[in-house]
Amino acid sequence: MAQKPSIPKGTRDFNPEQVAKRNYIFNTIRNAFETFGFQPIETPSFENSETLMGKYGDEGDRLIFKILNSGDYLSKANAEAYETKDSNKLTTSISEKALRYDLTVPFARYVVQHQNEIEFPFKRYQIQPVWRADRPQKGRFREFYQCDADVVGSGSLWQEVEFIQLYDKVFSKLNLEGVTIKINNRKILSGIAEVIGASDKLIDFTVALDKLDKIGEAKVKQEMLDKGIPQTGIDKLQPLFSISGDFESQIADLKTILSSSEEGQKGIAELEFINNAISELGLNTAKLQLDVTLARGLNYYTGAIFEVSAPESVKMGSIGGGGRYDDLTGIFGMPNMSGVGISFGLDRIYLVLEELVLFPETVSKNVEVLFINFGEKEALFSLKAIKQLRAQDVNAELYPDDAKMKKQMTYANRRNIPFVVLVGESEIGANHYTLKNMVSGSQEKVSLDTLISTIKKS
Amino acid sequence: MAQKPSIPKGTRDFNPEQVAKRNYIFNTIRNAFETFGFQPIETPSFENSETLMGKYGDEGDRLIFKILNSGDYLSKANAEAYETKDSNKLTTSISEKALRYDLTVPFARYVVQHQNEIEFPFKRYQIQPVWRADRPQKGRFREFYQCDADVVGSGSLWQEVEFIQLYDKVFSKLNLEGVTIKINNRKILSGIAEVIGASDKLIDFTVALDKLDKIGEAKVKQEMLDKGIPQTGIDKLQPLFSISGDFESQIADLKTILSSSEEGQKGIAELEFINNAISELGLNTAKLQLDVTLARGLNYYTGAIFEVSAPESVKMGSIGGGGRYDDLTGIFGMPNMSGVGISFGLDRIYLVLEELVLFPETVSKNVEVLFINFGEKEALFSLKAIKQLRAQDVNAELYPDDAKMKKQMTYANRRNIPFVVLVGESEIGANHYTLKNMVSGSQEKVSLDTLISTIKKS
Numbered sequence: 001m002a003q004k005p006s007i008p009k010g011t012r013d014f015n016p017e018q019v020a021k022r023n024y025i026f027n028t029i030r031n032a033f034e035t036f037g038f039q040p041i042e043t044p045s046f047e048n049s050e051t052l053m054g055k056y057g058d059e060g061d062r063l064i065f066k067i068l069n070s071g072d073y074l075s076k077a078n079a080e081a082y083e084t085k086d087s088n089k090l091t092t093s094i095s096e097k098a099l100r101y102d103l104t105v106p107f108a109r110y111v112v113q114h115q116n117e118i119e120f121p122f123k124r125y126q127i128q129p130v131w132r133a134d135r136p137q138k139g140r141f142r143e144f145y146q147c148d149a150d151v152v153g154s155g156s157l158w159q160e161v162e163f164i165q166l167y168d169k170v171f172s173k174l175n176l177e178g179v180t181i182k183i184n185n186r187k188i189l190s191g192i193a194e195v196i197g198a199s200d201k202l203i204d205f206t207v208a209l210d211k212l213d214k215i216g217e218a219k220v221k222q223e224m225l226d227k228g229i230p231q232t233g234i235d236k237l238q239p240l241f242s243i244s245g246d247f248e249s250q251i252a253d254l255k256t257i258l259s260s261s262e263e264g265q266k267g268i269a270e271l272e273f274i275n276n277a278i279s280e281l282g283l284n285t286a287k288l289q290l291d292v293t294l295a296r297g298l299n300y301y302t303g304a305i306f307e308v309s310a311p312e313s314v315k316m317g318s319i320g321g322g323g324r325y326d327d328l329t330g331i332f333g334m335p336n337m338s339g340v341g342i343s344f345g346l347d348r349i350y351l352v353l354e355e356l357v358l359f360p361e362t363v364s365k366n367v368e369v370l371f372i373n374f375g376e377k378e379a380l381f382s383l384k385a386i387k388q389l390r391a392q393d394v395n396a397e398l399y400p401d402d403a404k405m406k407k408q409m410t411y412a413n414r415r416n417i418p419f420v421v422l423v424g425e426s427e428i429g430a431n432h433y434t435l436k437n438m439v440s441g442s443q444e445k446v447s448l449d450t451l452i453s454t455i456k457k458s
Numbered sequence: 459m460a461q462k463p464s465i466p467k468g469t470r471d472f473n474p475e476q477v478a479k480r481n482y483i484f485n486t487i488r489n490a491f492e493t494f495g496f497q498p499i500e501t502p503s504f505e506n507s508e509t510l511m512g513k514y515g516d517e518g519d520r521l522i523f524k525i526l527n528s529g530d531y532l533s534k535a536n537a538e539a540y541e542t543k544d545s546n547k548l549t550t551s552i553s554e555k556a557l558r559y560d561l562t563v564p565f566a567r568y569v570v571q572h573q574n575e576i577e578f579p580f581k582r583y584q585i586q587p588v589w590r591a592d593r594p595q596k597g598r599f600r601e602f603y604q605c606d607a608d609v610v611g612s613g614s615l616w617q618e619v620e621f622i623q624l625y626d627k628v629f630s631k632l633n634l635e636g637v638t639i640k641i642n643n644r645k646i647l648s649g650i651a652e653v654i655g656a657s658d659k660l661i662d663f664t665v666a667l668d669k670l671d672k673i674g675e676a677k678v679k680q681e682m683l684d685k686g687i688p689q690t691g692i693d694k695l696q697p698l699f700s701i702s703g704d705f706e707s708q709i710a711d712l713k714t715i716l717s718s719s720e721e722g723q724k725g726i727a728e729l730e731f732i733n734n735a736i737s738e739l740g741l742n743t744a745k746l747q748l749d750v751t752l753a754r755g756l757n758y759y760t761g762a763i764f765e766v767s768a769p770e771s772v773k774m775g776s777i778g779g780g781g782r783y784d785d786l787t788g789i790f791g792m793p794n795m796s797g798v799g800i801s802f803g804l805d806r807i808y809l810v811l812e813e814l815v816l817f818p819e820t821v822s823k824n825v826e827v828l829f830i831n832f833g834e835k836e837a838l839f840s841l842k843a844i845k846q847l848r849a850q851d852v853n854a855e856l857y858p859d860d861a862k863m864k865k866q867m868t869y870a871n872r873r874n875i876p877f878v879v880l881v882g883e884s885e886i887g888a889n890h891y892t893l894k895n896m897v898s899g900s901q902e903k904v905s906l907d908t909l910i911s912t913i914k915k916s
Contacts, residue, residue: 005509005567005790008555011502013568019498035848037825037855040477044469044601045503045587051463066526068553070591074545087532095526097466109463110471119872121858129503133528143502156858158837281841332463367495379616383739390493397495400579400614414577
């Protein structure tokens with residue numbers, strides 16, 4: 001292979017600094033998940049194809065990476081599909097496994113498969129990569145991590161309250177202040193659909209309404225008419241065009257607008273419960289906002305819907321989302337298990353923290369001290385000290401070769417190693433170490449104890 | 459889907475306890491890697507097929523999982539292979555990506571691709587899953603983690619010394635005492651091959667010699683003759699049949715046996731250097747043993763070879779291995795980069811720790827306190843306390859539903875939650891909490907401060 005090697009499009013290598021920064025976010029999320037009582041599970045990277053296929057719609061099916069069967073896979077190829085060269089039809093006969101597309105369907109499969117070992121309500125978290133054969137673009141990858149927390153087996157609205165607290169906790173811990181947790185409820189959307197008199201126009205309605213700030217009421221209404229929403233429906237929803245202000249006043253408006261919809265009233269009551277509890281409990285740095293245009297995963301969620309926006313100063317899509325789905329495990333033959341969960345978007349959170357310079361300086365645990373290698377005897381003397389340093393959890397290394405001093409110092413500089421130790425014959429004789437501070441340039445002869453304590457407290 | 463869902467053979471779900479135990483091992487290894495100055499990188503789960511194919515031999519190529527191209531993949535199918543239904547030949551035209559088979563080839567690819575950003579010598583570690591379409595059996599999986607540390611860009615034998623210390627450190631930290639780090643050198647094997655006069659018989663020779671303890675000298679020699687090793691070669695190696703004792707005496711024997719082989723003498727000198735340094739530096743709990751029958755990865759390694767055995771009381775294959783390969787990156791067009799590395803076998807280490815009951819009891823960070831849910835008002839009062847507990851890093855949860863007391867207590871018991879808090883109207887009135895110790899059964903009324911401190915110090 002003569003040309004420089006590369007990686008598949010939409011995938012990434014992570015260098016040491018990037019790994020450290022990603023782990024900082026993962027660990028923050030993981031710790032928060034655990035203080036909230038969530039327990040980790042892991043599932044295989046690939047599932048049987050029938051576990052995944054048909055769960056994400058036709059578009060999802062296309063985006064699932066399929067794994068070719070091993071051995072003489074053509075011997076079991078579907079003859080008709082082979083004859084007609086029908087890729088789509090042939091797939092199931094030459095591929096039995098597929099890469100995980102998200103963490104929710106594997107979680108549902110896990111719950112059903114292990115139902116007899118699980119105590120319900122089951123609060124699980126899962127931080128693993130997923131794969132999608134999507135067209136790669138800025139911020140969208142073919143391999144990326146999801147960080148999910150879900151509860152299954154309880155319809156209690158306290159869960160929704162806790163998930164809002166959990167979002168607040170994670171983003172506060174990351175020093176990312178000013179995120180907005182937007183909330184809506186699928187039942188309110190159903191109420192709106194009832195009032196419009198056309199539930200199939202619900203998405204068109206919310207998409208248009210969402211543009212109110214940008215294009216104004218008249219143009220929004222025109223778009224609704226163009227999409228086939230009847231004038232009578234738009235009239236009935238007139239108060240939605242002026243809905244604004246805080247959570248409570250929006251709730252008051254909704255009560256009027258959706259007075260005729262029992263489902264809508266249910267959704268309002270749920271939101272009210274959640275908002276009251278959050279008001280009592282308080283949030284650290286996030287704010288909770290009711291957004292009746294929020295309509296993510298419409299066919300999926302049945303109750304609360306969440307979406308988190310980065311602080312307004314940063315241009316970025318949602319950095320988290322989730323909601324309630326009343327029948328999580330029905331697809332695998334275990335009905336009536338209500339679930340609710342949220343997800344954190346690792347890659348976007350990373351970009352936001354980078355843009356706002358919020359990664360702590362200490363995030364990557366670099367080598368703290370390099371011992372210069374002056375030859376065999378000196379190296380052995382150095383390794384004895386290094387052994388003591390490492391026993392004290394100091395990251396220490398010996399330059400492996402007795403290369404020119406300048407080369408070794410350049411290596412220390414380029415790797416931003418803060419301390420360098422020089423051990424020559426005189427140091428061995430006196431049983432001490434010359435410690436050089438690479439930032440200040442100062443240099444002193446110290447005992448092993450002082451060496452260790454100086455590096456440890458720096 | 460009516461039947462209970464399942465996962466592909468050779469893959470595993472991990473429940474919360476298993477995840478916690480695996481993370482305990484990962485974290486121990488990761489911390490040791492970092493104190494030794496290794497830095498983490500991560501590479502994509504799948505690579506371009508040409509990066510992987512041809513690097514692991516024919517058998518390896520067969521065991522690599524291939525990913526089917528997306529869309530109408532048959533439109534680019536190799537016409538001739540399609541005509542003749544040649545699975546093997548067809549693959550490259552319908553599959554461009556493949557799952558990572560190990561971490562070494564992706565590391566070599568990474569080094570070449572990012573050579574201008576890397577400071578050499580480059581000490582990297584990588585802890586990620588790999589996939590092999592192997593026949594699953596006890597302890598062998600199709601998805602499993604590798605934990606690798608490698609240095610590239612230095613031929614210094616100090617690296618070998620440090621890797622032995624690193625093995626010792628990790629297994630000592632895991633309280634797994636009495637592991638044996640077996641070492642050999644490819645150059646000694648070359649010397650033996652020279653003396654036999656048939657380098658293609660080297661594996662047959664070492665395989666037979668390895669059985670000396672079990673079947674005795676006569677049968678070993680017969681097996682060698684049967685494999686076509688000449689009597690003259692066996693005679694010359696006669697001293698090998700009685701080689702034994704400590705490292706130093708084996709070295710002395712080898713010096714005689716391999717006196718005619720320059721390559722063999724080089725290998726002996728390397729081993730001697732390593733053994734002398736380790737004798738000076740000392741090991742905590744592991745022992746270093748010279749094993750001239752150790753011949754892993756014969757076509758791959760060029761210098762030192764390592765393999766770690768579990769303590770003798772446990773029946774288990776090697777729990778780690780590695781070695782020196784003089785030309786790591788040559789396959790990607792960057793010659794003369796010497797590399798040396800070791801790997802830890804997570805799954806086997808897990809089984810050994812389980813068998814010897816060496817996992818710390820505190821390894822899984824369980825929920826520490828459950829608040830019983832007596833209704834809306836009580837739950838809200840509880841959540842205020844829970845918020846404080848979580849801020850102090852206590853894992854706390856509220857039972858989500860105001861179910862029957864007995865059901866909630868059963869949940870706490872089954873999940874081994876050590877404390878339960880009961881908050882009723884009287885507790886709210888008095889602003890205190892009834893704290894029940896689930897182990898002792900004792901119960902007391904406490905303030906929030908006492909509640910937090912009692913749980914924290916338990």
